[in-house]
Amino acid sequence: MCFLKWGGCHNGALPMIDKSFASAEAALADIPDGATIMIGGFGNAGMPAALIDALIAQGARSLTIVNNNAGNGDTGLAALIAAKRVRKIFCSFPRQADSWHFDRAYRAGEIELELVPQGTLAERIRAAGAGIGAFYTPTAYGTLLAEGKETRRIGERDYVLEYPIHADYALIKADRADRWGNLAYRKTARNFAPIMASAARCTVVQVREIAQLGALDPETIVTPGIFVKRVVRIGSSLRKAA
Amino acid sequence: MCFLKWGGCHNGALPMIDKSFASAEAALADIPDGATIMIGGFGNAGMPAALIDALIAQGARSLTIVNNNAGNGDTGLAALIAAKRVRKIFCSFPRQADSWHFDRAYRAGEIELELVPQGTLAERIRAAGAGIGAFYTPTAYGTLLAEGKETRRIGERDYVLEYPIHADYALIKADRADRWGNLAYRKTARNFAPIMASAARCTVVQVREIAQLGALDPETIVTPGIFVKRVVRIGSSLRKAA
Amino acid sequence: MKKLDRNQMAARVARDIPEGSYVNLGIGLPTLVADHLPKGREIILHSENGVLGVGPKPAAGEEDEDLINAGKEPVTLLAGGAYFHHADSFAMIRGRHLDFAVLGAFQVSVAGDLANWHTGGADAIPAVGGAMDLAMGAKKVLVMMEHLTKKGESKIVERCSYPLTGARCVNRIYTDLAIIDVKPDGLHVVEVVEGLSFEELQRLTGVPLKRLLTAA
Amino acid sequence: MKKLDRNQMAARVARDIPEGSYVNLGIGLPTLVADHLPKGREIILHSENGVLGVGPKPAAGEEDEDLINAGKEPVTLLAGGAYFHHADSFAMIRGRHLDFAVLGAFQVSVAGDLANWHTGGADAIPAVGGAMDLAMGAKKVLVMMEHLTKKGESKIVERCSYPLTGARCVNRIYTDLAIIDVKPDGLHVVEVVEGLSFEELQRLTGVPLKRLLTAA
Numbered sequence: 001m002c003f004l005k006w007g008g009c010h011n012g013a014l015p016m017i018d019k020s021f022a023s024a025e026a027a028l029a030d031i032p033d034g035a036t037i038m039i040g041g042f043g044n045a046g047m048p049a050a051l052i053d054a055l056i057a058q059g060a061r062s063l064t065i066v067n068n069n070a071g072n073g074d075t076g077l078a079a080l081i082a083a084k085r086v087r088k089i090f091c092s093f094p095r096q097a098d099s100w101h102f103d104r105a106y107r108a109g110e111i112e113l114e115l116v117p118q119g120t121l122a123e124r125i126r127a128a129g130a131g132i133g134a135f136y137t138p139t140a141y142g143t144l145l146a147e148g149k150e151t152r153r154i155g156e157r158d159y160v161l162e163y164p165i166h167a168d169y170a171l172i173k174a175d176r177a178d179r180w181g182n183l184a185y186r187k188t189a190r191n192f193a194p195i196m197a198s199a200a201r202c203t204v205v206q207v208r209e210i211a212q213l214g215a216l217d218p219e220t221i222v223t224p225g226i227f228v229k230r231v232v233r234i235g236s237s238l239r240k241a242a
Numbered sequence: 243m244c245f246l247k248w249g250g251c252h253n254g255a256l257p258m259i260d261k262s263f264a265s266a267e268a269a270l271a272d273i274p275d276g277a278t279i280m281i282g283g284f285g286n287a288g289m290p291a292a293l294i295d296a297l298i299a300q301g302a303r304s305l306t307i308v309n310n311n312a313g314n315g316d317t318g319l320a321a322l323i324a325a326k327r328v329r330k331i332f333c334s335f336p337r338q339a340d341s342w343h344f345d346r347a348y349r350a351g352e353i354e355l356e357l358v359p360q361g362t363l364a365e366r367i368r369a370a371g372a373g374i375g376a377f378y379t380p381t382a383y384g385t386l387l388a389e390g391k392e393t394r395r396i397g398e399r400d401y402v403l404e405y406p407i408h409a410d411y412a413l414i415k416a417d418r419a420d421r422w423g424n425l426a427y428r429k430t431a432r433n434f435a436p437i438m439a440s441a442a443r444c445t446v447v448q449v450r451e452i453a454q455l456g457a458l459d460p461e462t463i464v465t466p467g468i469f470v471k472r473v474v475r476i477g478s479s480l481r482k483a484a
Numbered sequence: 485m486k487k488l489d490r491n492q493m494a495a496r497v498a499r500d501i502p503e504g505s506y507v508n509l510g511i512g513l514p515t516l517v518a519d520h521l522p523k524g525r526e527i528i529l530h531s532e533n534g535v536l537g538v539g540p541k542p543a544a545g546e547e548d549e550d551l552i553n554a555g556k557e558p559v560t561l562l563a564g565g566a567y568f569h570h571a572d573s574f575a576m577i578r579g580r581h582l583d584f585a586v587l588g589a590f591q592v593s594v595a596g597d598l599a600n601w602h603t604g605g606a607d608a609i610p611a612v613g614g615a616m617d618l619a620m621g622a623k624k625v626l627v628m629m630e631h632l633t634k635k636g637e638s639k640i641v642e643r644c645s646y647p648l649t650g651a652r653c654v655n656r657i658y659t660d661l662a663i664i665d666v667k668p669d670g671l672h673v674v675e676v677v678e679g680l681s682f683e684e685l686q687r688l689t690g691v692p693l694k695r696l697l698t699a700a
Numbered sequence: 701m702k703k704l705d706r707n708q709m710a711a712r713v714a715r716d717i718p719e720g721s722y723v724n725l726g727i728g729l730p731t732l733v734a735d736h737l738p739k740g741r742e743i744i745l746h747s748e749n750g751v752l753g754v755g756p757k758p759a760a761g762e763e764d765e766d767l768i769n770a771g772k773e774p775v776t777l778l779a780g781g782a783y784f785h786h787a788d789s790f791a792m793i794r795g796r797h798l799d800f801a802v803l804g805a806f807q808v809s810v811a812g813d814l815a816n817w818h819t820g821g822a823d824a825i826p827a828v829g830g831a832m833d834l835a836m837g838a839k840k841v842l843v844m845m846e847h848l849t850k851k852g853e854s855k856i857v858e859r860c861s862y863p864l865t866g867a868r869c870v871n872r873i874y875t876d877l878a879i880i881d882v883k884p885d886g887l888h889v890v891e892v893v894e895g896l897s898f899e900e901l902q903r904l905t906g907v908p909l910k911r912l913l914t915a916a
Binding site: 284285286287288334335336337338344345348349355357358359360361362364365367368379380381382383384385386387427428429430431432433434435436437464 | 531532533534535548549550551552556561567568569570571573574575577578602607608609610611612613614615616617620621647648649650651
Binding site for chain 1: 794823
């Protein structure tokens, strides 16, 4: 009997939970065309650069991406867009000084944009992880971004109805993990990672260090391993390049 | 110009934020009759015993209480109920072997009960703190506890519409605080405290220790001071008695 | 026939929980399952008051009032355990992250409806706790209960007479007489205790049962 | 008249923020306010990427790529600062826990409608970030902007011609010419720069202004 799905499954024979993978390539090997993928990070803080590079190398196409931005410069998410792998993107702030790959693709009609206020983006991701079917938020009421959406007056305020955003995969970065997939973050690199981890069926984490089980202080574990399927240690040289 | 309300206000003259209060009595002095009060804790873990004692001594009546249970034995919340101060209670699990004061008051029709599934109770409190107007949850669909409530099918599942629970005061317990009101908890004593702190206009915290500003590791601060108005240090002898 | 006692039932449930599962054990009978998980098999227990990685009872004198489970009993934390607040804990449940919830029951219907929180008595004070969240939230809901009431009536019923905890949520029932899967086409008997025939189980249960090839 | 420069505007806003306030400073002009907060007055700055207690820019070479503000600039953390994730950060905003948000603007209407995210141009790629959350969530929304466009048109208007960020959300407007409160009965002038008469301000602004006793 095995009710479990989406497991690490690379070491099923060993009588021990071990979510670590040998490489970013191995951890992303099964991503199919058409997948919805959340990518953590806000600016460089928390951006899983090595996983994005591996996703580009892996080759999956027609992806739906969820990220706060739409890529910067010529690397990372911008390179994924430049390689025409992205069919649709959910984000709050696509236009930036150096978002030229997105800008071109958007103007050419190659990429669909769902623009979501940043707090609504975060809450929709959190709702997916928390099993909430929909929620009413005051944000964007009376604006272009609420056009066509259901609204409701509750008490003295007007609200917009918003639905969860679920994903097949989340690619995030943390500072330290253990073999159960527990995660501790560093400073503002935490940003979207904990909620994205909860909203995806298969969460893959790039970390600086995989510590012994029990080495992470339970009071500093922000993402318990229940939300994590795969962990890859990426050397600090790569981290610096991110 | 002063836009601020509900501040500590006991030391307005000093050019420094200091949310500490000298005693539980002082911290609860302004609670009026008819207030809605959230009380943290699950069992003895996280129960703000000294604050509850002070609330009983303070004398406010006709209170609405939000707590997971409805009191145990003859102390704490049970004593508040025995003193006939509670008009209504929101909780998930009122009936226990030693909930005799609640049982009597309920059977006598002296106290109104709003029974809420535990996760819905937590999410309604969280929604109040997060400015969510209402949310759809699958919990309790098709049961007595959803009778008369609005429902909706979203995708493949049925949901019940639930509204936030706001409070005037939250009385909670934490392990350590600083003068800005940042809080760190200990083990499962965390339970309802962080969400209750966010859902009340005036959150009062009982702590074991008030540390120097900066002494709490920012990665272990679970409740930032923005959610906290008043902090009272309660000696460890009282803590043991809790 | 050899009815299973409470510990044998718990051991039978424990055998079915695979390595790496995240599991919530309800208060009462299901809590016993923890004592029967095979040594060396890593299973991560969740308690809804805000902890993953619940370990065994502490030694006498080692109790910590800040570390308890949902039954308000003192517990310990395994290496690799973590704490979180109530909204996060129930987000974990409602968001379908738990592999299994093991729950007690008054009744289970042929459709998988669960009744385990309220007798419906006029004088009864209702109390639900996390039961409705677990029933609707866990990926698989396993029920543990005696097969028959003290009066000898089947607790597996056509329709629950007690108020529901959740509709169509039970996946498998473990009783002192049998293991039964709840499927869209009805109840499938997976195992029967030694000395009990399928026909006798059928007679005791009342509602139609299907015989699996593996059934005794 | 003596128009205020950007730093003078920032200093004027800073003067009005009381001890103990929790404040979010929008990207651009509002960020300057941080440099003008009076020394020794404790004000706690929020940045929506997940930090309270934002401190000054780090010294050159001391930047940490994991510690940035919402403008993606390196910052430091004050003693007493804390980190949290994005959903918690916006819960803080939406749940009305911030005392002030200071935001830039293209236009503000007499009703307090704010337009600051989108020019509405056909070729413009829209980007909103946290502006709509801050506009609807902070207890008080303070707008900082030049009073007139480069073409000399008033940015305080009867109705916004640009797409709205939020309706009826602005409480006070700080410009290079005046400070104006948005109230249910209209716009009240609180202060005017030296050398500018109320009548001249009224002429430049276009929409009706009310004169406070304290106005020059």
